[in-house]
Amino acid sequence: MSTSSVSLLERAQALSDEIIQWRRNIHANPELSFQEFQTSNFVIERLHQIPGMKVETGVGYKTAVVGTLSSGMGPTIAIRADMDALPILEATNHSFCSQNTGVMHACGHDAHTSILLGAAHVLAECFQAGEIQGTVKFIFQPAEEATDEHGLTGAPYMIKAGVLDGVDCAIALHMSPENPVGEVQVHAGYSMANVDVFEATLYGTGGHGAYPHLGTDPVWMLGPVLQALHGIVARRVSPLEPAVVSIGQIRAGSTSNVIPSEVYIQGTARSYDPEVRELIISELEKAFSIVANLGGKYTFHINRGEPALKNDARVNEWIVSTIRDLYPEFKCIDTPFGLGGEDFAHMTRVVPGAMFFLGCALPDDVKRDLHTPIFDIDERCLPIGVSILAETAKRYINGRYRL
Secondary structure (H helix, E strand, O other): OOHHHHHHHHHHHHOHHHHHHHHHHHHHOOOOOOOOHHHHHHHHHHHHOOOOOEEEEOOOOOOOEEEEEEOOOOOEEEEEEEOOOEOOOOOOOOOOOOOOOOOEOOOOHHHHHHHHHHHHHHHHHHHHOOOOOOEEEEEEEOOOOOOOOOOOOHHHHHHHOOOOOOOOEEEEEEEEEEEEOOEEEEOOEEEEOEEEEEEEEEEOOOEEOOOHHHOOOHHHHHHHHHHHHHHHHHHOOOOOOOEEEEEEEEEEOOOOOEEOOEEEEEEEEEEOOHHHHHHHHHHHHHHHHHHHHHOOEEEEEEEEOOOOEEEOHHHHHHHHHHHHHHOOOOEEEEOOOOOOOOOHHHHHOOOOEEEEEEEEEOOOOOOOOOOOOOOOOOOOHHHHHHHHHHHHHHHHHOOOOOO
8 A cells, every 4th residue: 555545544534523523414404405505505614614625606506516626737537426315204313313304314415425525625635735736526416316397406407517527537436335334336337227207197988886888997907007017127128137117106096986087107117228228118108008909098208317327447447446455355346236326327428437335334234225214324434435535536636547
């Protein structure tokens, strides 16, 4: 391990108490997507305390924040963290549990934000010491979890506003409650899913429950439609391709003796490969069109969400190399992260980039999954995340890693 790496590790470790306090403050004051006003102000205040930091606000959206450190020459790398929380009622007993009833940091974005603040502090010290020649952008992004009325999350707004202009590559991390501290999930290529939400309404005439033969029944039509929907992945998509179609909502009728005139269906489709995505969307509409042969009609709408997260192989290898050098005892698990969605994928479509999942599980064998009321982290992971992000960025802009 190089002397500079030891120094960076020491700098990150020295910040541990502050990073933990930042995380706990943000955790106690969670805010939903596009509403991260207090969190944004918290980030702005701390960035202004860092020597040499240029701070921009409202980059693409009013709660977005970007900090920049630069020597005025050299390559540019961006490090991104998300800031929003989820509409979940927290069920932990921490003294710093959510003070906003029904809102909770159940996906680790409080940790992501705190880690990025830590990386900003550590890298600022490196700049001041003359150890870095280049530029680092610290992207604090709103609204990763939910879309607005235009069907967009925070990343597309920041990209449109130019946050990645002049950026050569980007990195990010995510909490992984499935792995303990000392394990990291890394993967090159497609690692998280295309996220599509579909909705459809099946129409019949409805009628009296005692005289079904006098009308057309969309509930009866629903049977073959559901079979077709669940058969898409089983029989139309190659078993070698990750994909899933799930029904999340069905609404029909209001009383026992009235056949309803319509049935509403909503669900999600997930995939990795863009061609598989298009195949599933096409097959979804074919499944709903079955009702036309059964005397009914239908409407169908697809909301295309985040694209699949594709980690650049070169950037991914930088992260792996950094982890192996800084933490040779750590276990790097090379596996895709699942069929969840991640809007950092928008950024990796613009510049080469990669995300890794950092083990954060508490050592008590309790499952605290993402998006659950008891989600929690082992705070020992916080300075580790700072070290990996900061050292990877430092090595890239100093020329040790090359695209």
